[in-house]
Amino acid sequence: MLNRIRSYINTAFTDVPKTKKSIELQEELIANLMEKFNDQLAQGQNEDEAYTAVIANIGDLSELTESLREHHVLSPENPVERKKIALRISIAVMLYILSPMALIFSAEVLQQEILGLLLMFIFIAGATGILIYNAASKPRYLKEEESMIEEFKEFKAAKNKDKAWLESISSALWLITVAIYFYLSFMTGSWAFSWIIFIIAAAVQNIIKAVITMRHSNEK
Amino acid sequence: MNITSDILRGHTETIILKALLEKDSYGYEINKRIQEKTDNQFELKEATLYSAFRRLEGDGYISSYWGDETTGARRRYYKITAEGRIFYLKSREDWDKAKQLIETLI
Structure with a gap:
């Protein structure tokens, strides 16, 4: 019978965002309705009569669900800021190609x-600087309401930011590595040994990754 | 009966505050006490009751906390605040005035 009451309430809350508030309100309602249902049984009603009596007295829940919906409008992304970011990325890519x-x-x-x-x-250096500036100045996702979804979004936003940093740094790292490889090899003719630089580059990349991960877990 | 329930609905919040003046309580218990006091003539709809809780909490007249039941589902208890007590006394005064006026008019 708990399931019948639970599913009645869940249906009423179908369109409501799954925030901490709305989940708690559902839990509160179900607990109170169950207690009432058990009281009705104790007074000698059978399960169906008790269920009908409980549901009949709930009334129109729309005012309640509507009040939960109002506070949940996400702020749209700023289009001006987006354009600026796109322009910076284009310039950075152009500089990489021209280098x-x-x-x-x-x-x-x-x-x-x-x-x-x-x-x-x-x-x-210029292109990398632009990309790093872009990654660092990206707006943070601010928590609007305490809920599992919001917390997940915030967690993802923090992760994406780390990823953006890592990508900018490693793309610059590999380009510089290739440049040094060709320069040294052509200048000194040491083709037999110069490939080692790629292994060094891979090591450097992993060190950077480790530093970023460590910094992130320290913040927590 | 319709006029009665209309008038009562206008005083839902005062009725809840009055119930919480006695002791901290939760939704079903408050409603049960209302039923007992009125000899089963009146009971709040759950929708009305929990909407009123939200409004009262939003206005700072009541606060809520989760009970620590060891068996069964958790209950959310409500507690009247100092502002809630002041608001209750004011609502009481308003009602007394309205009652006198209506008494002389009808």
């Missing part, structure tokens, strides 16, 4: 390998 071209141009046309390398690193 090896700066090296090739300087080396082939101007015969200035060092200048070319310098330019390439400046481009990469």
Whole structure:
């Protein structure tokens, strides 16, 4: 019989957001209705009569469910902020693409390998800086109401932010690694050993990952 | 009967506050006591009762806490606040005035 009363209340709350408040209110209602139901049984009614009497006295729950819905409007994402973020990402990607071209141009046309390398690193540094700024300035997801869904969203937002950092850093790391590999190999001709740099890069990436994870768990 | 229940509905919050003046209580217990006091003539609808709880709590007239029942479902108990006591006394005064007025009019 608990199930019948429970499902009656659950149906009434179908369209209500599953916040802590609404779940607690359902629990409260069910507990009180069950106690009333048991009292009716004790007075000699059979289960069906008792159930009907309990349900009949509930009345119209719509005012109650409506009041739970009102406070649950999510603030929409700011479109201006979104455009700014998109612009920054585009510029960063453009700088990444242009960086090896700066090296090739300087080396082939101007015969200035060092200048070319310098330019390439400046481009990469600029692009990485933009991406990191983007990741760091991304608006945090603020908790609107204490509920399991909100807590999960907040948890996800924190995780995504870490991921964005990691992605920006590792993309820069690998580009720089490739650049150093080619530069050193062409300059010194040490092709036999220079590949080791990739293993070093992989190690560096894992260290960065570990640092970010540790920092995150320290915050908790 | 319809006029009676209309008038009563307008005083749901005062009725609840009055019940909580005696002791902390939960939804069904309050409603049961109302039934007993009125000799089974009146009972609040659950929808009305729990909407009133939410309003009263929102206004700061009552506060709530979960009971620590070891058997069965948890109960949410309500407690009247200092503001709630003041509001109750004011509602009482309003009712006394209205009662006198109606008495002279009908």
